[in-house]
Amino acid sequence: MDISERKKRILRAVIEDYIATAEPVGSKTIAKHAGLNISPATIRNEMADLEAMGLLEQPHTSAGRVPSPGGYRFYVNELMERHRLSVQEMERLNAALQLKTQELDRVITEASRVISQITKYPSYAMSAGPSHVTIRRFDLLMVERQTFIVVVMTDTNLVKNKLMRLPADLSESQIHLLNCLLNTSFTGLTPEEITPELMSVAKQTAEDAYALLAMVVSFAIEVMKEQETYAIHMSGLARLLEHPEYRNLERAQPLLAYLSEEKMLSTLPMPDDSDVKIYIGPENAVGALQDTSVIVASYDIGENMRGLIGIVGPTRMDYAKIAARLYYFAEGLAKLLGPGESSSEH
Amino acid sequence: MDISERKKRILRAVIEDYIATAEPVGSKTIAKHAGLNISPATIRNEMADLEAMGLLEQPHTSAGRVPSPGGYRFYVNELMERHRLSVQEMERLNAALQLKTQELDRVITEASRVISQITKYPSYAMSAGPSHVTIRRFDLLMVERQTFIVVVMTDTNLVKNKLMRLPADLSESQIHLLNCLLNTSFTGLTPEEITPELMSVAKQTAEDAYALLAMVVSFAIEVMKEQETYAIHMSGLARLLEHPEYRNLERAQPLLAYLSEEKMLSTLPMPDDSDVKIYIGPENAVGALQDTSVIVASYDIGENMRGLIGIVGPTRMDYAKIAARLYYFAEGLAKLLGPGESSSEH
DNA sequence: TTTAGCACTCGAGAGGAGAGAGTGCTAAAC
DNA sequence: GTTTAGCACTCTCTCCTCTCGAGTGCTAAA
Numbered sequence: 001m002d003i004s005e006r007k008k009r010i011l012r013a014v015i016e017d018y019i020a021t022a023e024p025v026g027s028k029t030i031a032k033h034a035g036l037n038i039s040p041a042t043i044r045n046e047m048a049d050l051e052a053m054g055l056l057e058q059p060h061t062s063a064g065r066v067p068s069p070g071g072y073r074f075y076v077n078e079l080m081e082r083h084r085l086s087v088q089e090m091e092r093l094n095a096a097l098q099l100k101t102q103e104l105d106r107v108i109t110e111a112s113r114v115i116s117q118i119t120k121y122p123s124y125a126m127s128a129g130p131s132h133v134t135i136r137r138f139d140l141l142m143v144e145r146q147t148f149i150v151v152v153m154t155d156t157n158l159v160k161n162k163l164m165r166l167p168a169d170l171s172e173s174q175i176h177l178l179n180c181l182l183n184t185s186f187t188g189l190t191p192e193e194i195t196p197e198l199m200s201v202a203k204q205t206a207e208d209a210y211a212l213l214a215m216v217v218s219f220a221i222e223v224m225k226e227q228e229t230y231a232i233h234m235s236g237l238a239r240l241l242e243h244p245e246y247r248n249l250e251r252a253q254p255l256l257a258y259l260s261e262e263k264m265l266s267t268l269p270m271p272d273d274s275d276v277k278i279y280i281g282p283e284n285a286v287g288a289l290q291d292t293s294v295i296v297a298s299y300d301i302g303e304n305m306r307g308l309i310g311i312v313g314p315t316r317m318d319y320a321k322i323a324a325r326l327y328y329f330a331e332g333l334a335k336l337l338g339p340g341e342s343s344s345e346h
Numbered sequence: 347m348d349i350s351e352r353k354k355r356i357l358r359a360v361i362e363d364y365i366a367t368a369e370p371v372g373s374k375t376i377a378k379h380a381g382l383n384i385s386p387a388t389i390r391n392e393m394a395d396l397e398a399m400g401l402l403e404q405p406h407t408s409a410g411r412v413p414s415p416g417g418y419r420f421y422v423n424e425l426m427e428r429h430r431l432s433v434q435e436m437e438r439l440n441a442a443l444q445l446k447t448q449e450l451d452r453v454i455t456e457a458s459r460v461i462s463q464i465t466k467y468p469s470y471a472m473s474a475g476p477s478h479v480t481i482r483r484f485d486l487l488m489v490e491r492q493t494f495i496v497v498v499m500t501d502t503n504l505v506k507n508k509l510m511r512l513p514a515d516l517s518e519s520q521i522h523l524l525n526c527l528l529n530t531s532f533t534g535l536t537p538e539e540i541t542p543e544l545m546s547v548a549k550q551t552a553e554d555a556y557a558l559l560a561m562v563v564s565f566a567i568e569v570m571k572e573q574e575t576y577a578i579h580m581s582g583l584a585r586l587l588e589h590p591e592y593r594n595l596e597r598a599q600p601l602l603a604y605l606s607e608e609k610m611l612s613t614l615p616m617p618d619d620s621d622v623k624i625y626i627g628p629e630n631a632v633g634a635l636q637d638t639s640v641i642v643a644s645y646d647i648g649e650n651m652r653g654l655i656g657i658v659g660p661t662r663m664d665y666a667k668i669a670a671r672l673y674y675f676a677e678g679l680a681k682l683l684g685p686g687e688s689s690s691e692h
Numbered sequence: 693t694t695t696a697g698c699a700c701t702c703g704a705g706a707g708g709a710g711a712g713a714g715t716g717c718t719a720a721a722c
Numbered sequence: 723g724t725t726t727a728g729c730a731c732t733c734t735c736t737c738c739t740c741t742c743g744a745g746t747g748c749t750a751a752a
Contacts, residue, residue: 024745026744026745026746027745027746028745038694038695039694039696040745041694041695041696041697041747042693042694042695044746044747045694045747048747058746060701060703061700061702061747062700062701062702062743062744062745062746063702063744063745063746064744064745064746105451137489139485139487139495139497141485141497143483143499149485149499149505151487151495151497153489153495153509158509159495159507159508160507161497161507162505163499163504163505235606235608236606237583237584237602238583238599238602238605239603239606241595241602248595249594249595252587253584253587253588256584256587257584257585257587260581260582260584260585262455262459262581370714372714372715373715374713374714384726385725385727386714386727387716387725387727387728388725388726390715390716391716391724391725393715394716404715406732406733407714407715407716407731407732407733408712408731408732408734409713409714409715409733409734410713
């Protein structure tokens with residue numbers, strides 16, 4: 001895009017003023033801006049050009065200019081300076097990262113809450129599991145005659161358990177046999193690889209203990225499947241209403257409805273690679289997000305898992321600042337949850 | 347409260363009309379009501395009396411009447427007929443109760459979502475644990491040389507586990523010893539009963555394995571504490587905006603902010619006994635709920651635990667219908683989760 | 693190429709008129 | 723004594739008009 005240096009400076013001034021005030025920006029306001037020694041009339045001409053290029057918009061003829069989504073995009077790509085966190089900001093984020101628990105679900109929930117508080121926007125957080133999980137190890141523990149605890153450990157080092165009650169008695173040796181059978185024949189398999197044939201072979205070996213075996217296997221499958229699905233959490237929804245663009249309900253309601261519909265959340269942007277991504281207005285595929293921007297940071301939880309933390313807000317937002325905060329926070333979460341930590345189940 | 351039969355009928359007609367329309371009800375409207383063959387003028391007189399008794403209110407001099415919180419209370423206590431669910435309603439609720447998972451957290455979340463959908467109000471659901479939990483049983487499983495799975499089972503039949511890594515090697519026999527020590531000295535104790543003295547005695551017995559012991563015990567304490575805390579979930583927040591009383595933001599915003607603030611949620615009404623409870627307007631202790639009503643049903647999960655499911659909405663709501671639905675749903679959840687089921691951890 | 697000047701446009705907000713719904717009171721009817 | 727019809731009154735809501743002010747685009751001069 002060939003665009004003069006002066007136009008860039010004007011565009012940037014318009015965007016930054018609009019981000020700060022939420023009011024359409026007039027030529028006079030820009031003229032007063034330090035560093036630009038040009039008259040309002042000149043600026044008007046330049047703004048008319050910028051509008052023709054699709055970077056600015058006019059709500060109506062006699063109002064100032066407002067950045068278009070394309071304008072924001074240009075700003076984010078080329079004009080925006082990297083925001084450096086102040087010491088206070090870092091301290092605040094660090095304090096928030098002192099999470100008491102390392103339980104994945106809770107960390108995600110808490111992280112989302114904190115980011116929402118700090119950014120003043122609704123925030124979403126999620127964890128995405130790997131696509132192929134297998135069981136590495138089974139353990140059967142007998143509690144009472146007909147009560148067992150089954151413990152399974154996945155190849156992602158996650159441990160899950162379940163208490164099971166059985167109508168039939170089983171002896172210690174039967175349990176031992178079952179344990180061996182499970183650990184030899186059912187480890188390293190994806191749910192699809194546990195075929196009816198495999199089960200019928202196992203049935204012959206397990207005999208009376210087959211009922212328990214079946215329960216254990218179906219639990220294992222459940223665990224594997226669950227790992228592959230997403231856990232998602234949204235926080236601070238009502239903060240949307242604190243921003244002037246959502247002061248009228250017609251605008252706010254559909255967005256709030258979308259964001260509070262749990263099912264819909266999985267349609268929020270979820271980038272694959274590790275970076276802060278910014279989706280401005282119509283760059284979002286989802287209809288309800290056409291007038292909003294989404295900023296999302298992704299981080300490595302290790303063992304094939306990724307975490308995501310992002311915020312949703314009006315297109316007018318301080319992209320530099322928010323992106324920097326998300327980036328810093330995501331880095332902190334990666335350290336907290338990332339590879340090298342012992343992953344604890346929940 | 348001595349109040350004539352006719353006044354009761356008028357009050358009831360006013361309330362039910364207001365519930366249906368959300369508009370102040372005039373004398374003419376009531377006069378047209380089937381069954382009441384009295385003129386608007388008479389009704390005006392009666393309504394003036396009802397207002398003097400504090401059961402009705404007038405938004406302004408020349409508007410119709412609106413029920414006061416006291417009026418709703420009287421209606422709920424004495425006038426309201428028990429709503430009987432239609433077959434469709436029951437089917438819908440039954441379908442919603444076909445939850446795939448029995449994981450407590452998920453059931454709670456899902457139940458809240460469903461109730462919110464059905465009632466069109468934001469809903470909250472929670473589980474409250476017992477006040478004293480102890481560990482019934484410990485199991486230590488060795489995965490690799492320095493990696494262990496610890497499994498603890500509480501006296502509420504909940505099983506939790508954690509993967510632990512240790513910098514030091516331990517032998518099979520040391521593990522066995524530790525297992526015995528844990529199961530003899532640390533079972534049946536509340537977190538408070540695990541004193542520094544007890545730990546130092548254990549230290550002498552455990553010797554090299556003390557590091558692992560300490561990790562296991564602190565995990566056990568974490569599990570016990572966690573059991574005593576509440577898990578809460580809110581769903582369908584944005585539905586609030588669908589109701590006319592929240593069409594202006596000044597009214598909606600503080601309530602939405604309150605309900606989306608996770609910490610605050612624990613101040614929502616949480617009755618102890620099994621019944622549907624109704625809190626109307628100022629009957630709620632919390633300031634943010636002064637203009638709202640809360641209907642909440644409580645049910646038994648068994649093993650000392652209770653579940654709660656409720657909705658929040660404007661004071662104008664169809665108390666009979668909502669209460670009936672919550673009651674039915676809570677009963678279903680009790681069957682699903684209640685005593686007799688094997689409680690599975692998550 | 694930039695700037696000053698000026699007519700023009702458009703939205704926000706204030707003020708006022710009128711309609712409509714509902715009331716309370718009075719006096720007549722049952 | 724209770725109920726009802728009639729009527730003046732009150733208050734909100736909506737619509738209309740008017741004005742104000744901010745900001746623009748265009749033209750002509752610097």
